[in-house]
Amino acid sequence: MSRATIPIARAVAVAAGATLSGAEAANHFLRPGTLQLGVLPPLSLYVHLPWCLKKCPYCDFNSHEQRDGLPQARYLEALRADLEAALPLVWGRRVISVFIGGGTPSLFDPASIERLLADIRALLPLQAGAEITMEANPGTFERERFRDFRAAGVTRLSIGVQSFDDAALQRIGRVHDAAQARAAVACAAETFETFNLDLMYALPGQSLAELQSDLDIALAFSPPHLSIYHLTLEPNTLFASQPPVLPDDDCASDMLDLIAERTAEHGLQRYEVSAFARPGHRCTHNLNYWQFGDYLGIGAGAHGKLSFPHRVLRQVRWREPAAYMAQALAGQAVSNQHEVARRDLPFEFMLGALRLREGFELGRFRERTGLPLSSVQAALDRAQARGLLEPISGAAPVGAPGAAVVDGLRPTVRGFDFLSDLQAMFLPEG
Numbered sequence: 001m002s003r004a005t006i007p008i009a010r011a012v013a014v015a016a017g018a019t020l021s022g023a024e025a026a027n028h029f030l031r032p033g034t035l036q037l038g039v040l041p042p043l044s045l046y047v048h049l050p051w052c053l054k055k056c057p058y059c060d061f062n063s064h065e066q067r068d069g070l071p072q073a074r075y076l077e078a079l080r081a082d083l084e085a086a087l088p089l090v091w092g093r094r095v096i097s098v099f100i101g102g103g104t105p106s107l108f109d110p111a112s113i114e115r116l117l118a119d120i121r122a123l124l125p126l127q128a129g130a131e132i133t134m135e136a137n138p139g140t141f142e143r144e145r146f147r148d149f150r151a152a153g154v155t156r157l158s159i160g161v162q163s164f165d166d167a168a169l170q171r172i173g174r175v176h177d178a179a180q181a182r183a184a185v186a187c188a189a190e191t192f193e194t195f196n197l198d199l200m201y202a203l204p205g206q207s208l209a210e211l212q213s214d215l216d217i218a219l220a221f222s223p224p225h226l227s228i229y230h231l232t233l234e235p236n237t238l239f240a241s242q243p244p245v246l247p248d249d250d251c252a253s254d255m256l257d258l259i260a261e262r263t264a265e266h267g268l269q270r271y272e273v274s275a276f277a278r279p280g281h282r283c284t285h286n287l288n289y290w291q292f293g294d295y296l297g298i299g300a301g302a303h304g305k306l307s308f309p310h311r312v313l314r315q316v317r318w319r320e321p322a323a324y325m326a327q328a329l330a331g332q333a334v335s336n337q338h339e340v341a342r343r344d345l346p347f348e349f350m351l352g353a354l355r356l357r358e359g360f361e362l363g364r365f366r367e368r369t370g371l372p373l374s375s376v377q378a379a380l381d382r383a384q385a386r387g388l389l390e391p392i393s394g395a396a397p398v399g400a401p402g403a404a405v406v407d408g409l410r411p412t413v414r415g416f417d418f419l420s421d422l423q424a425m426f427l428p429e430g
C-alpha cells in the first residue's frame with residue numbers, strides 16, 4: 001500500500017505516534033522520502049524483562065518490584081505477540097545479536113528463557129553463532145540454574161556486581177552481598193566462554209583504595225569484558241530526592257585514571273567510554289547501538305530504532321508491565337513512535353559513535369543516516385580545530401604514495417574527557 005492509500009485519519013494517527021497494523025505500517029514506512037539509505041544497518045533484538053526483587057535507590061530503569069510472583073507465562077505470550085506484530089517492519093532481515101535485559105532477567109526460570117529463545121528463533125532468522133546476552137544479578141540463581149541458562153541458548157552472561165564491598169553494596173541498597181557477587185562471577189567464568197561484569201564507581205563514601213580493591217577482585221577473575229559506570233543521580237530516584245555524599249569530581253577523576261591503568265595492565269582495552277574488553281570479547285550488541293545500527297525492542301518500555309530506505313523510525317512500548325501485557329496481547333504493544341527528523345540525525349549518530357575509542361568511518365555516517373557528509377562538515381572541522389577529534393587515515397591511493405586519505409574520525413584523549421561538549425557540537429542549530 002502506498003502512502004496515498006492509507007486513510008488520512010490513520011496517517012495522522014501514525015504521525016501522532018499511534019500504530020498501524022504490521023503490514024500497513026511497513027508499507028507506510030517504505031514510502032519515498034528525502035533520506036537515502038543505500039543499505040540497511042545490522043539488526044539486533046532487545047528483550048526487556050521488567051521485574052526485580054527490590055528497586056535500587058539509584059536506578060531509573062523500567063524495573064518493578066516483584067510482589068506476587070512473576071506472570072512468566074503471560075509475559076512470554078505478550079512478548080511473542082509483540083514480536084509477531086513487529087515482523088513486517090523487519091521482513092527478510094537477519095538478527096546479529098539478542099540482549100535480554102532488565103530488570104533482573106535471571107529471576108525468570110531457565111525453562112521460560114528457553115521458550116523465549118525458541119519463540120525468537122521460530123519468528124526471526126538469527127545469524128549463525130549470534131551473541132545472546134542475558135543480565136543476571138548475584139543471589140538470584142544457583143550453579144545449576146546458570147548451566148540451564150547456557151543450555152537454553154544464552155551465550156553471554158552480564159552480571160550486575162556493582163561492588164565487591166559489603167558496606168558499599170549496602171549503601172547503594174543492593175540485595176546481594178560480596179560473597180554472593182564472588183560466587184556469581186566464579187560460576188559465570190566456569191559456565192560461559194564470555195561474560196561481562198558491571199561495576200559502578202564513585203559510590204557513596206567510596207575511597208580510592210576501596211575502588212582499587214573492587215578492581216583487584218574483579219580483575220582476578222580475568223573477565224573477558226568489564227563495564228564500569230560512574231554512579232549518576234538520576235531524576236525520580238530515591239537518591240535524587242535524598243542524595244548520599246559522593247566522592248568529589250577530583251576524586252572521581254583519579255578513580256577513572258586508576259580504572260584505565262589497572263584494566264590496561266590486565267589486557268582489557270577501553271573500546272568505549274565505560275566498556276573494557278579483551279580481544280575478541282567486545283559486546284556485539286552494544287557495538288551495534290553505538291554504531292547507529294538497528295534494534296527491535298520488545299517488552300515493557302523497550303525502545304527500538306529501525307531504518308527504512310528513506311527514514312529512521314524510533315519506537316517505545318507501553319511501560320507498565322500490566323498495561324504492556326494487555327496491549328501487546330491486543331496487538332498494540334507500541335505506545336509511541338516517531339520518525340527521526342533529518343536535522344536530529346547527526347546528533348543521534350554522534351551520540352553513540354563518539355563514545356567509541358575507534359570513532360567512526362566517514363562512509364558509515366552517510367550509510368546510517370542517509371545524509372551527505374556536508375551536513376556535518378562544519379561541525380567536524382570545528383571539533384578538529386578544538387582538538388576534540390582527530391582523523392583516522394587509511395591507505396594512500398594508488399599512484400599517490402605518502403598521501404594520507406582520511407577514512408574516519410575518532411575522539412582525541414581530550415575529546416573523550418569532554419565528551420558531552422563534543423557530542424553537543426552536533427546538536428541542530430536554532
Ligand SMILES: C[S@@+](CC[C@H](N)C(=O)[O-])C[C@H]1O[C@@H](n2cnc3c(N)ncnc32)[C@H](O)[C@@H]1O
Nearest residue numbers: 058059102103104135160198199229230231232
Ligand atoms: C540495566 S542495569 C541493571 C542490571 C541488573 N539488574 C543489575 O542491577 O545488576 C545495567 C547496569 O547499569 C548500571 N547502572 C544502573 N543505574 C545506574 C546509575 N544510576 N549510575 C550508573 N550506573 C548505573 C549498573 O552497573 C547496572 O548493572
Ligand code: SF4
Nearest residue numbers: 052055056059063103
Ligand atoms: S536490580 Fe538492576 S534493574 Fe533492578 S532496580 Fe536494581 S539496578 Fe535497577
